[in-house]
Amino acid sequence: MSLLFSPLTIKSITLKNRLVMSPMCMYSAIDGLPNDWHYVHYTSRAIGGAGLIIQEATAVNPEGRISYADLGIWSDAHTEQYKPIVSAIKKYGCVPGIQLAHAGRKASCEVSWNKGWQIQEGPDSWQTVAPSPIPFHERDIIPHELTITEIQALVQDFKAAAQRAVEAGYEVIEIHAAHGYLIHEFYSPLSNQRTDEYGGSFENRIRFLLEIIAGVQEVWPADLPLFVRISATDWMGTEGWDTPDSVALAKILKAKGVDLIDCSTAANVRHAEIPVGPNYQVPFADAIRNQAGIMTGAVGLITEAAQAEEILQAGKADLIFLARVLLRDPYFPLHAASELNAPVEWQKQYERARPV
Numbered sequence: 001m002s003l004l005f006s007p008l009t010i011k012s013i014t015l016k017n018r019l020v021m022s023p024m025c026m027y028s029a030i031d032g033l034p035n036d037w038h039y040v041h042y043t044s045r046a047i048g049g050a051g052l053i054i055q056e057a058t059a060v061n062p063e064g065r066i067s068y069a070d071l072g073i074w075s076d077a078h079t080e081q082y083k084p085i086v087s088a089i090k091k092y093g094c095v096p097g098i099q100l101a102h103a104g105r106k107a108s109c110e111v112s113w114n115k116g117w118q119i120q121e122g123p124d125s126w127q128t129v130a131p132s133p134i135p136f137h138e139r140d141i142i143p144h145e146l147t148i149t150e151i152q153a154l155v156q157d158f159k160a161a162a163q164r165a166v167e168a169g170y171e172v173i174e175i176h177a178a179h180g181y182l183i184h185e186f187y188s189p190l191s192n193q194r195t196d197e198y199g200g201s202f203e204n205r206i207r208f209l210l211e212i213i214a215g216v217q218e219v220w221p222a223d224l225p226l227f228v229r230i231s232a233t234d235w236m237g238t239e240g241w242d243t244p245d246s247v248a249l250a251k252i253l254k255a256k257g258v259d260l261i262d263c264s265t266a267a268n269v270r271h272a273e274i275p276v277g278p279n280y281q282v283p284f285a286d287a288i289r290n291q292a293g294i295m296t297g298a299v300g301l302i303t304e305a306a307q308a309e310e311i312l313q314a315g316k317a318d319l320i321f322l323a324r325v326l327l328r329d330p331y332f333p334l335h336a337a338s339e340l341n342a343p344v345e346w347q348k349q350y351e352r353a354r355p356v
Contacts, residue, residue: 002340017050021054022299022326023057025056025066025112034082038085043088045330049331049337051333053096057101061102063108068124073164096172097171098165098170105143108124108126130191132192133145151198154212166219173216173226178230186206188234190234192205213228227260231265232246234266236269247287263296298319
């Protein structure tokens with residue numbers, strides 16, 4: 001029996017399979033609001049058979065967007081716009097999730113197809129913020145070093161965003177603490193040179209993330225899953241954040257009530273040497289799962305059904321997060337099920353196209 005197409009229950013939510021649509025920015029919003037593009041994009045992947053869809057990085061305040069075209073959830077108007085998308089995802093047998101994010105020093109950027117450089121002036125730019133005044137790229141503006149009062153306000157922004165996610169009907173929240181964005185900037189010593197209670201020691205550098213989780217848990221129902229995406233390594237050895245740090249953090253997150261660690265890597269410094277290739281991030285999901293005793297998601301160049309199945313069968317992860325393969329093929333889950341001879345339901349409108 002295929003593990004990839006076996007159900008997984010996390011708290012009160014049961015995923016019909018282990019295939020997750022990973023958050024991927026569409027850079028197609030205006031004022032943070034979703035539109036027809038997002039409705040069609042996400043509904044298509046639900047019809048295509050994904051077990052869980054985690055909506056792209058959704059900013060908790062306007063300055064937290066990577067670009068002016070990112071999604072946001074900082075107002076009640078956003079909440080209302082997400083409800084039809086959430087309803088459609090559920091209608092077609094998929095669980096709707098949302099990734100709450102703040103881009104930190106990597107905000108105020110152009111959209112990806114316009115090269116993605118940071119915009120430093122004009123109506124589509126704004127002052128970036130970070131734990132320390134260290135830019136990501138030498139050409140970037142120097143980020144504003146957050147005060148303790150401002151840090152505490154950001155925790156409240158995440159809490160308010162989580163409350164709106166509840167009202168919109170999402171059933172999974174993922175806190176985006178990876179890829180060199182604000183939370184990652186705090187826990188990595190490469191980007192955090194603070195000397196107060198948010199810098200220096202491991203315990204101080206993870207404080208911001210723990211405070212966000214505590215705030216989110218005040219409003220997020222206890223019976224719904226809470227995920228955290230981390231960059232499990234900076235790919236800079238002991239100079240930066242690395243696997244032992246991630247395992248230690250995962251143990252703490254498990255004790256705090258987090259259900260799953262979504263294990264990505266990198267993107268906090270430009271000069272890291274990354275051995276990109278199939279399964280290159282899977283060892284981190286494996287180490288965290290089996291050393292910290294918490295569920296993990298594997299992500300990164302997982303493009304084949306048999307490849308995904310092997311990861312699960314070997315006990316290296318509990319969920320498989322798919323990214324670009326789902327941009328190429330919204331119906332990858334249906335095709336993967338056929339390859340693995342796994343019985344899955346097709347939408348009745350498409351049933352006549354099922355391979356025989």
